[in-house]
Amino acid sequence: MSPSGKYPTDRLPRVRLAHLPTPIDPLPRLSEYLGGPELFIKRDDQTGLATGGNKTRKLEFLIAEALEAGADSVITAGSTQSNHARQTAAAARAKGLEPHLVLYAPGEQPPENFNGNLLINHLLGAVIHWTEERAPYSRTIGQVEAELKAGGKRPHVVPYGGSNATGLMGYVTAMIEVAEQAETSGPFDVHVFATSSGGTQAGMILGAHLSGLEGKTRLLGISVDEHRETLAPRVARLAGEGARLLGLDWQVEAEAVEVNDGYLGGGYAVVGEAEREAIRLLARLEGILVDPVYTGRALAGLIDLIRQGAFEAGQRILFWHTGGTAALFAFTEELGISSQQ
Numbered sequence: 001m002s003p004s005g006k007y008p009t010d011r012l013p014r015v016r017l018a019h020l021p022t023p024i025d026p027l028p029r030l031s032e033y034l035g036g037p038e039l040f041i042k043r044d045d046q047t048g049l050a051t052g053g054n055k056t057r058k059l060e061f062l063i064a065e066a067l068e069a070g071a072d073s074v075i076t077a078g079s080t081q082s083n084h085a086r087q088t089a090a091a092a093r094a095k096g097l098e099p100h101l102v103l104y105a106p107g108e109q110p111p112e113n114f115n116g117n118l119l120i121n122h123l124l125g126a127v128i129h130w131t132e133e134r135a136p137y138s139r140t141i142g143q144v145e146a147e148l149k150a151g152g153k154r155p156h157v158v159p160y161g162g163s164n165a166t167g168l169m170g171y172v173t174a175m176i177e178v179a180e181q182a183e184t185s186g187p188f189d190v191h192v193f194a195t196s197s198g199g200t201q202a203g204m205i206l207g208a209h210l211s212g213l214e215g216k217t218r219l220l221g222i223s224v225d226e227h228r229e230t231l232a233p234r235v236a237r238l239a240g241e242g243a244r245l246l247g248l249d250w251q252v253e254a255e256a257v258e259v260n261d262g263y264l265g266g267g268y269a270v271v272g273e274a275e276r277e278a279i280r281l282l283a284r285l286e287g288i289l290v291d292p293v294y295t296g297r298a299l300a301g302l303i304d305l306i307r308q309g310a311f312e313a314g315q316r317i318l319f320w321h322t323g324g325t326a327a328l329f330a331f332t333e334e335l336g337i338s339s340q341q
């Protein structure tokens with residue numbers, strides 16, 4: 001599955017960071033337990049870079065762009081436990097660039113516990129700039145960029161979530177990868193995944209178009225933090241920008257973007273019973289870990305939809321594990337785990 005020159009993405013600058021293709025495995029015990037469609041999992045948590053995840057695919061294109069621009073440092077932003085920020089820091093280190101992370105912290109005070117992704121950021125030697133600003137963190141990113149430039153550095157900004165036309169190419173190529181894998185594993189009726197800043201879903205939609213899967217498979221994003229009215233147009237816009245980067249005259253309508261915002265629970269990173277159940281079920285039935293913020297929430301949505309009868313028994317569903325496992329270690333209390341159990 002090396003670039004064959006068959007697709008326009010093969011001509012883009014790209015550095016190797018991920019272990020690809022990631023496996024597709026069946027989930028026989030979870031499928032049986034739920035008694036609905038046949039479930040499979042795409043292991044994008046196994047992309048390999050400092051505990052992996054979906055951003056590693058995006059960073060293959062984003063870091064290549066930084067290197068082409070002659071950068072010596074990279075700036076990106078995210079929540080306190082951002083998986084994207086951690087993968088960007090690791091990718092930057094792997095390519096000899098200095099990582100700067102703008103991370104959210106109430107009162108701009110670093111958290112007491114440097115656990116989960118923060119622990120990894122620390123080990124990677126990322127320079128952290130705490131901010132109270134919320135996504136997309138543009139003002140603080142601008143400040144850090146100006147400071148670095150004033151100090152003689154050549155920073156390159158990777159947007160929050162890695163979600164721009166360049167970054168989403170990681171999921172255009174991921175969808176092409178799945179189309180090729182499906183030739184042996186069989187096709188999937190529905191793809192289910194966590195969606196947030198939108199680049200993953202936008203890339204998948206454009207990748208489905210390029211690989212001939214458009215209209216043959218559903219791409220169902222379970223939103224972890226945004227309402228459909230905000231996220232679907234953003235995904236459509238990003239997919240169109242990606243198409244233009246590839247020189248294609250193609251656009252998807254926001255109405256055609258499937259975003260389910262029925263599982264926002266108590267808000268971003270607020271762990272509820274649904275996430276706790278999903279995390280335990282996958283761990284105890286399949287030995288696979290998902291995180292409470294993204295993949296646990298998306299899985300909880302999928303489980304609920306199956307229980308509601310939203311899919312037919314013979315359907316084949318591919319659940320994309322987009323990573324986030326490192327964040328698990330920052331959520332002991334929220335997962336209801338104590339030494340008394």
Ligand SMILES: Cc1ncc(COP(=O)(O)O)c(C=O)c1O
Pocket residue numbers: 053054082083084161163194195196197198199200201294295322323324
């Ligand atoms: C584990 C995980 N899954 C899914 C997503 C959502 O991807 P996107 O921001 O491209 O919508 C993220 C984003 O941070 C993530 O960390």
